[in-house]
């Protein structure tokens with residue numbers, strides 16, 4: 535916390551707000567650990583991604599614990615979003631390991647291959663958003679580092695906490711994370727901090743009779759039912775019982791950069807390449823290639839998300 539406060543104070547003092555020349559990517563790939571029983575927040579993120587024209591959504595990689603039924607549901611959501619042809623591919627389902635100079639991974643390699651194929655075919659640069667581990671991005675880098683460095687606009691990674699809590703997506707595969715942080719490509723780290731879709735907001739979604747609202751409401755129902763049966767007390771402990779709302783984690787990812795000021799979004803430059811696996815503190819570094827998102831207006835970001843879910 536102290537390191538963070540110092541970094542922030544330094545940043546404010548020097549008035550070095552990062553100036554963003556919003557150069558939108560020519561294509562963006564979302565990799566996300568969608569699931570029926572694990573945290574269903576990624577279904578909300580996937581909807582925001584599919585509706586984010588400014589990102590030019592090019593495909594979805596199913597990360598970490600994919601099943602065929604998840605793939606079918608993802609295609610259904612894409613259909614609802616009016617993007618029936620967007621590729622949905624399976625990604626790596628286990629830990630990466632070193633093999634000589636490169637990385638080896640268990641099934642599936644389609645996600646990494648899809649990232650490289652998209653980079654080869656894209657006219658401009660490609661943004662990669664990772665809301666699960668960085669396995670698919672790291673495997674793609676290992677398969678063709680030159681192409682990856684040349685064509686990746688940025689990797690946006692939701693995981694690293696500002697205050698040093700457990701960083702699930704990073705610690706799920708530290709080899710994947712350190713590969714990406716040391717790849718030379720700019721990484722924007724977004725702390726996985728709770729943005730609460732409140733009980734009344736969730737009720738509004740449930741009462742709205744549209745395909746996407748029915749879809750998301752059903753994902754929450756299935757998940758709560760499974761949690762209740764298998765992890766006693768979890769929903770109560772995390773304040774996510776029916777009526778209490780749902781914790782979401784990645785919403786700032788989907789705010790267009792030219793609107794950051796309206797959402798109170800502030801990033802500071804840093805260099806995560808030094809040691810990402812140590813729950814890095816990411817000290818302020820004016821010459822750093824990476825960015826750390828340190829501030830946003832939670833209410834404004836939530837309203838943005840809710841408007842897109844309610845299709846207002």
Ligand SMILES: [Ca+2]
Nearest residue numbers: 567576665666
């Ligand atoms: Ca996730």
